Amino acid sequence: MTEHNQYDENQEGTAHHQAPANDLSTFCEIAVASGNTGNVGETNLTWLALDLIEEQVGFNLRDYERPDTVKHIERLALAWERSEQFQPIEVQVVDGHCYVRDGHCRLRAARLAASRGAPIKRLPVIELKGNDQLACVRILTSNEQLKLSIIQRAHGYQRLRDFNWPDEQIASHIGMTDTHVRETLRLLLLPESIQALLEKGIIKPFLALDLWRKYGGASEQIILDAYEVRKREQAELLAKAANAGDEPLATPVQKVDQAQPAPIPEPEIRLTSRHISAPTKRIGKKLITNMTSTMTGISKLMRESAIIDANNGTISVQIPIEEYERFMSISSEVSKHRHDEPAGKPDSENDQQVLGLAS
Structure with a gap:
């Protein structure tokens, strides 16, 4: 990425030791002072040349190699070539660098369209005020077109945790519950393969x-x-x-473009x-025998010693300590063999509310 924090270097009438810009107005003044007045334009918005806007390494949560991200940027590039209008890109000036904070895909798409000949010289920008923490919140709440994946969101929440934000504060800023934040962060504990x-x-x-x-x-x-x-x-x-001779399923794109069919997804x-x-563990004959013997003994003791309290709807029984301990031992052994369902209902409403909102 080209460095733009020294536009005043070697320019006559400009101080050589001017402090790096940390707001958009100063950044534009330095850009114009470099001698190229075409770098900056302003109507109701500020307009910046494509090469003045930078991406801060590691800031964006997206993986640009993901097929859905590649397709999204390509779609935006085609829209740029058709001269469609987009929302201004949000930027933040830090130490003389103008970093994109919202609109990474739009910026990449504009550059791609420009490389193909689209007449794109400058992009409309607005300044994002605030610190790095609020900039991180912005990237979590602004993905209006291509949503972040659940793991990308988890990394975003972790970034705010690293700023010592409690889960309740993160939840408040992104419009989710603190339970959603905690459960999403737990996904980062899972193995990379999962x-x-x-x-x-x-x-x-x-x-x-x-x-x-x-x-x-x-x-x-x-x-x-x-x-x-x-x-x-x-x-x-x-x-x-x-x-059976059935034709493989084709996507709408494949059906339209018969000359160059896309690979079958x-x-x-x-x-x-x-x-x-x-x-699961197989239950052996010995355990079954012990279970049968224990339950038979407990049932006999309950019948012999049961005292019914009809007013309170309870029954009191007397069980010798050794029989109680034997019953608890058998119960613990049986619990090791219990086959639990991994997750009650596949699409539990509560689980979806906790974690599914971000997918």
């Missing part, structure tokens, strides 16, 4: 977290095994369709609780 599946929308956040809570590190292999099974199932379905794979095979 985070990658979350990014692709293959598994829902609440299901991944539920499995992580129940099985810890073993949940990674449980999820990956289920994913491999689903991929094989999809491959078998495609093979059957091909053998991979079938979407979704993992729900019914696809997850949770580990």
Whole structure:
């Protein structure tokens, strides 16, 4: 990226030791003082040349290699070439650099369109006032066209936590609940392989977290095994369709452009609780015998010692300590073999409210 913090260098009549700009007005004055009055224009908005606006490394939460991001920027570039109008890009001037804070994709698309010959010289900008913390909040709340993924949002929340923001403050600024913030941040504890599946929308956040809570590190292999099974199932379905002579499904773009057909997209794979095979332990004959014996003994003691209190709707029983301890021991052993469902309902309303709002 070209450095623009020294526009006054070697210019006659301009101080050589002028402090770097930290607001848009001063930044524009220095840009004009460089001798090229075409760098800056102003109507009701400020207009800046494309090369004056920079991206701060690591600030944007997006992954520009993601297919949906690449497609989004391409769509915006085509819109620029058609001279469509966009919202001004929000910028913040820091130490003589004019950084984009909202509109990274619009800026990249404008540069792409300009490289193809579109007559784009300058872009309208407005200044974002405030510190780096508020700039981080802005990127979390401003993705109006291409939404951030759940993992990208989690990194944004973590950035605010690093500024010592409590979860309640983060939630207040982004219009979510503090529970949503905490649960989203927990996604960063998951293995990278599972985070990658979350990014692709293959598994829902609440299901991944539920499995992580129940099985810890073993949940990674449980999820990956289920994913491999689903991929094989999809491959078998495609093979059957091909053998039956069915034409592969085509996207609208493929149907229109028959001269250069786009590659057939991979079938979407979704993992729900019914696809997850949770580990279970086989109950042995010894445990079954102990369970039967213990329950029979407890039932006999309850029948013999039960005192009914009809007024309070309760029953009092007397059980010897050794029988009680035996019952609790058997109960603990049985709980180890219990097969819990990974996540009650695949699309639990409450879980969706907590984590699904950002997906």
